Amino acid sequence: MAKQMRRKFSADFKAKVALEAIKNQKTLAQLSQQFEVNVITISKWKSEFLERMPALFTGKHNQVEESNSVEIEKLYAQIGQLKVENDFLKKSARKLGIHDNDLKW
Numbered sequence: 397m398a399k400q401m402r403r404k405f406s407a408d409f410k411a412k413v414a415l416e417a418i419k420n421q422k423t424l425a426q427l428s429q430q431f432e433v434n435v436i437t438i439s440k441w442k443s444e445f446l447e448r449m450p451a452l453f454t455g456k457h458n459q460v461e462e463s464n465s466v467e468i469e470k471l472y473a474q475i476g477q478l479k480v481e482n483d484f485l486k487k488s489a490r491k492l493g494i495h496d497n498d499l500k501w
Contacts, residue, residue, distance in 0.1 A: 405433075413438055414445035 413431050417424065417438050424435045431438075489495075 410441050411445065414441040417442040418445065 409431075413427065413433060416422065416427055416431075422430070424438055427433075427438055428435045
């Protein structure tokens with residue numbers, strides 16, 4: 397007897413099914429047949445969708461974007477600092493008579 401693998405659904409698919417369930421234009425049984433997903437699974441996705449929906453309007457996703465932009469600014473500053481140090485080392489190496497092709501960095 398072959399072991400049956402669980403199907404994995406993308407977040408987009410789950411959101412689409414949950415949104416259809418929230419619209420109440422079709423019964424859960426009809427949605428189950430249309431999307432080939434168990435009624436209980438659709439109910440869980442719908443509940444989870446409704447629970448997490450208010451978080452979209454609380455600004456939590458904006459906080460993530462802001463923290464990412466702060467990290468990006470730090471990384472750009474670090475790149476700039478490394479570029480300045482690299483240029484300084486190249487200039488110093490030239491003064492000492494070491495050419496760029498002699499360097500293995």
